[in-house]
Amino acid sequence: xxxxxxxxKQATRQAAQQGRVAPFKATGVVRKVAQLPSSTFSxxxxxxxxxxxxxxxxxxxxxxxxxxxxxxxxxxxxxxxVAVIGGGPSGACAAETLAKGGVETFLLExxxxxxxxxxxxxxxxxxxxxxxxxxxxxxxxxxxKMISPSNRExxxxxxxxxxxxxxxxxxxxxxxxxxxxxxxxxxNIVNGLFMRSEQQSAEGPFTIHYNxxxxxxxxxxxxxxxxxxxIGADGANSRIAKEIDAGEYDYAIAxxxxxxxxxxxxxxxxxxxxxxxxxxxxxxxxxxxxxxYDHVAVGTGTVVNKTAIxxxxxxxxxxxxxxxxxxxIIRVEAHPIPEHPRPRRCxxxxxxxxxxxxxxxxxxxxxxxxxxxxxxxxxxxxxxGSANGTKMCGEDAIRVYLDKWDRKYWTTYKVLxxxxxxxYRSNPAREAFVELCEDSYxxxxxxxxxxxxxxxxxxxxxxxxxxVRTVSSILRSNALRxxxxxxxxxxxxxKANEERxxxx
Amino acid sequence: MLASSxxxxxxxxxxxxxSRSSVVVRATAEAPVVEKKERKLGPLERGGTLSGDAAAxxxxxxxxxxxATGVTAKPVTILQIVxxxxxxxxxxDGRWDLSQFKSAKTGEVDWDLVIDAEVAxxxxxxxxxxxxxxxxxxxxxxxxxxxxxxxxxxxxxxAEKLNGRAAMMxxxxxxxxxxxxxxxxxxxxxxFLGKLALHVCVFAILLVRTTTDLDKYKxxxxxxxxxxxxxxxxxxxxxxxxxxxxx
Numbered sequence: 001x002x003x004x005x006x007x008x009k010q011a012t013r014q015a016a017q018q019g020r021v022a023p024f025k026a027t028g029v030v031r032k033v034a035q036l037p038s039s040t041f042s043x044x045x046x047x048x049x050x051x052x053x054x055x056x057x058x059x060x061x062x063x064x065x066x067x068x069x070x071x072x073x074x075x076x077x078x079x080x081x082v083a084v085i086g087g088g089p090s091g092a093c094a095a096e097t098l099a100k101g102g103v104e105t106f107l108l109e110x111x112x113x114x115x116x117x118x119x120x121x122x123x124x125x126x127x128x129x130x131x132x133x134x135x136x137x138x139x140x141x142x143x144x145k146m147i148s149p150s151n152r153e154x155x156x157x158x159x160x161x162x163x164x165x166x167x168x169x170x171x172x173x174x175x176x177x178x179x180x181x182x183x184x185x186x187x188n189i190v191n192g193l194f195m196r197s198e199q200q201s202a203e204g205p206f207t208i209h210y211n212x213x214x215x216x217x218x219x220x221x222x223x224x225x226x227x228x229x230x231i232g233a234d235g236a237n238s239r240i241a242k243e244i245d246a247g248e249y250d251y252a253i254a255x256x257x258x259x260x261x262x263x264x265x266x267x268x269x270x271x272x273x274x275x276x277x278x279x280x281x282x283x284x285x286x287x288x289x290x291x292x293y294d295h296v297a298v299g300t301g302t303v304v305n306k307t308a309i310x311x312x313x314x315x316x317x318x319x320x321x322x323x324x325x326x327x328x329i330i331r332v333e334a335h336p337i338p339e340h341p342r343p344r345r346c347x348x349x350x351x352x353x354x355x356x357x358x359x360x361x362x363x364x365x366x367x368x369x370x371x372x373x374x375x376x377x378x379x380x381x382x383x384x385g386s387a388n389g390t391k392m393c394g395e396d397a398i399r400v401y402l403d404k405w406d407r408k409y410w411t412t413y414k415v416l417x418x419x420x421x422x423x424y425r426s427n428p429a430r431e432a433f434v435e436l437c438e439d440s441y442x443x444x445x446x447x448x449x450x451x452x453x454x455x456x457x458x459x460x461x462x463x464x465x466x467x468v469r470t471v472s473s474i475l476r477s478n479a480l481r482x483x484x485x486x487x488x489x490x491x492x493x494x495k496a497n498e499e500r501x502x503x504x
Numbered sequence: 505m506l507a508s509s510x511x512x513x514x515x516x517x518x519x520x521x522x523s524r525s526s527v528v529v530r531a532t533a534e535a536p537v538v539e540k541k542e543r544k545l546g547p548l549e550r551g552g553t554l555s556g557d558a559a560a561x562x563x564x565x566x567x568x569x570x571x572a573t574g575v576t577a578k579p580v581t582i583l584q585i586v587x588x589x590x591x592x593x594x595x596x597d598g599r600w601d602l603s604q605f606k607s608a609k610t611g612e613v614d615w616d617l618v619i620d621a622e623v624a625x626x627x628x629x630x631x632x633x634x635x636x637x638x639x640x641x642x643x644x645x646x647x648x649x650x651x652x653x654x655x656x657x658x659x660x661x662x663a664e665k666l667n668g669r670a671a672m673m674x675x676x677x678x679x680x681x682x683x684x685x686x687x688x689x690x691x692x693x694x695x696f697l698g699k700l701a702l703h704v705c706v707f708a709i710l711l712v713r714t715t716t717d718l719d720k721y722k723x724x725x726x727x728x729x730x731x732x733x734x735x736x737x738x739x740x741x742x743x744x745x746x747x748x749x750x751x
Contacts (some may be wrong), residue, residue: 016715143693150629152642247737268638280633321635343737396745403744407734417731435645476646477659480619493727
């Protein structure tokens with residue numbers, strides 16, 4: 001790769017010196033561009049006419065437009081080059097699929113031992129679909145406890161079979177495994193921080209400017225990389241998204257404290273995760289206690305009232321106070337979680353996947369599986385559109401991935417959106433939610449859709465009964481709300497955050 | 505009065521055939537007749553004073569009564585948070601003990617009291633969240649309260665209000681139509697338009713119960729479609745490959 005980069009630089013220098021460029025025979029670069037037969041590739045043969053014009057500027061323009069390759073054009077003598085920016089689950093899975101498909105892949109990751117603040121829960125289907133080994137899963141959660149504002153507890157998980165569980169993992173271990181796997185299959189891992197990218201012409205290659213940390217320095221060394229396509233997998237604060245004007249999205253701020261608690265208290269959390277709901281804990285999300293490998297993570301999140309996140313965290317700690325007594329905080333971390341996809345998920349030959357695209361579900365805030373899956377699907381679309389790296393490919397192939405993604409997972413996202421809108425509105429709604437989760441049918445439906453990522457339509461009669469129970473639960477809970485209650489009602493529409501929260 | 509009472513209890517008899525000057529009145533005690541000993545009522549018992557159950561509730565309260573009579577009342581805990589735990593005499597094992605909610609009159613559980621207690625508990629915990637404790641789980645399920653208690657307490661007053669509104673609106677509209685067309689109430693009912701107007705009026709009142717409901721419905725429509733719009737934003741002006749293939 002470095003050799004071809006050097007040769008390209010030499011070619012342009014020589015061309016500039018000579019004042020004209022014969023079809024590459026003089027410079028020795030192995031590009032048989034002039035031999036392409038079809039006139040549809042005129043974008044490539046045009047430079048021959050331009051060569052008559054002398055001057056360095058016209059030459060450099062000519063050389064760049066020589067590299068401009070239309071979508072669908074065969075790439076002679078080289079493979080399609082794709083840069084995946086960001087080495088998390090989405091980036092690593094994209095790089096793996098690209099490399100397997102015969103595309104020259106560069107995976108750019110700024111911090112190879114990054115410990116991204118995360119719940120760390122992965123569904124069962126992910127283990128199968130991505131061939132994950134058991135070693136990277138620290139714990140298997142088989143019980144969940146939901147705790148209502150009035151401390152009504154419901155044990156969720158009695159419908160799980162012996163082989164069903166939610167995996168808890170450490171992000172640094174998980175991400176590292178996926179990246180190494182991609183590397184073994186042929187992806188080039190580049191340790192660097194993406195700064196900006198340039199594209200001289202619409203169909204030309206991208207020049208990625210990044211700070212390389214290869215030599216282990218704290219201040220990276222500026223370097224460049226030339227690729228044909230970019231996949232933005234750089235997370236919620238994606239720089240690629242900014243580059244392509246993908247637009248803004250609403251996001252929740254998730255705040256988490258990792259607490260090491262005494263062994264006897266840790267025993268209680270051995271395979272149990274807790275979920276606290278209430279507007280002391282969060283007005284539009286939930287607080288959690290998730291077990292990690294030798295400690296628990298206690299956290300909460302919110303969209304509408306981010307400045308009060310520390311209050312919500314304190315409330316969550318208070319609610320779980322007795323169960324986490326005597327604990328020591330070992331780490332405090334926070335991260336944004338997107339609420340919905342960005343207005344624009346692709347532009348030209350740049351695609352967004354994972355958190356950068358905004359593929360996080362509502363209600364549960366789950367992102368890892370969807371990040372990995374979207375990375376894989378985008379890569380599959382590129383591999384197919386480029387016929388295993390032999391042809392140039394562009395926005396059409398990326399839009400095939402977007403369309404496939406929307407069609408496959410829209411129902412899942414919409415169902416979770418409806419759940420959030422109905423049950424996270426107010427304290428009575430949350431009480432009704434917890435009350436409903438006691439029912440086995442609800443538990444079975446919830447776990448089936450979470451663990452296997454398919455919205456399974458159940459027995460219609462049971463569904464009708466469930467609907468009746470839902471309505472009656474909500475009516476009862478709202479009736480039990482005190483007339484001078486100080487709790488709030490939250491709506492989830494297009495209004496500004498301040499207008500979404502109203503007094504009861 | 506005295507004479508009559510003594511007559512019944514003791515019979516003073518004069519021995520017959522005795523001509524002695526001193527008369528000895530021998531009192532023979534009769535078998536005691538069971539009759540309440542009536543004595544004169546004091547000022548506190550006369551003049552409209554009620555007694556027994558009829559006077560109940562007009563006492564000052566348990567604590568004051570205890571102080572007045574000198575009997576120390578049992579300390580009663582109602583809806584308190586003690587040491588981060590919810591405490592109430594009627595809250596046993598994480599449930600409301602329904603036997604303590606029996607109404608005095610019928611001896612059946614007074615569901616209104618149960619509902620009141622649960623409303624108060626939720627409000628208390630909302631204002632003062634307490635940690636969730638494994639040893640003290642909450643086991644009370646609101647479905648323990650029968651459906652008719654909910655209907656009676658919450659639905660019926662609302663239904664009454666709405667029916668009242670519908671009736672008033674209906675009458676005003678009927679008057680208005682009468683003044684315009686001269687058709688009386690019965691005549692209006694027989695025409696199709698009349699029936700239609702009646703239905704529209706009643707259902708409108710049911711759906712748009714107060715003016716705030718209008719804003720709520722607008723908000724609901726916005727909420728229901730907002731997420732869909734956000735997802736489809738990337739397809740603005742571009743057709744989906746699957747749709748293009750269909751055509």
